[in-house]
Amino acid sequence: MPNRKRSPAFVADAMLGKLTRWLRLLGAKVFFSESKNDDDAIKQAVKEKAVLLTRNEALAQKAGDYAKTVLFKTNDSFEQLRIVMRKFGLKANGAQSFALCPKCGGKIKRIVKAKVESRVFPRVFEQQRLFWACGKCKQIYWKGSHFKKITKKLEAIKRNASNRKTK
Numbered sequence: 001m002p003n004r005k006r007s008p009a010f011v012a013d014a015m016l017g018k019l020t021r022w023l024r025l026l027g028a029k030v031f032f033s034e035s036k037n038d039d040d041a042i043k044q045a046v047k048e049k050a051v052l053l054t055r056n057e058a059l060a061q062k063a064g065d066y067a068k069t070v071l072f073k074t075n076d077s078f079e080q081l082r083i084v085m086r087k088f089g090l091k092a093n094g095a096q097s098f099a100l101c102p103k104c105g106g107k108i109k110r111i112v113k114a115k116v117e118s119r120v121f122p123r124v125f126e127q128q129r130l131f132w133a134c135g136k137c138k139q140i141y142w143k144g145s146h147f148k149k150i151t152k153k154l155e156a157i158k159r160n161a162s163n164r165k166t167k
């Protein structure tokens, strides 16, 4: 029996790189399909029991028989994110911290400052106190101005998503 509280996994087609990064930041498990072959994305969605996210109408039609599919009519990644959050009840809890690595979907953990000195710009090292690292691709993260921008966007989306839900 599926755990109702856990959000589903997703397979995003090659056109949805931005959406993929957003969803991972929120902690959703997303497989990004870079393949040009439609069947690969469908196969992966079936294999992972994942929801297929796509901008491609032909792919959505083809996939519909095999996997749960969401077809986006919009190119706007925030609108796409809103749609997914609303449809699957995703929460923007990741807005306060990093959930999963936007680049690869790996787990992000705090890392002691001393360990990042050689891996970030000196200015960043001086200004930031806290650092995080992806366990998989080793990317280093910190809460700089870019993070603050993302957090603001996510908060706006979160408010928007819950407003629409309650109508």
Ligand SMILES: [Zn+2]
Residues within 6 Å of the ligand: 101, 102, 103, 104, 105, 106, 134, 135, 136, 137, 138, 139
């Ligand atoms: Zn990573």
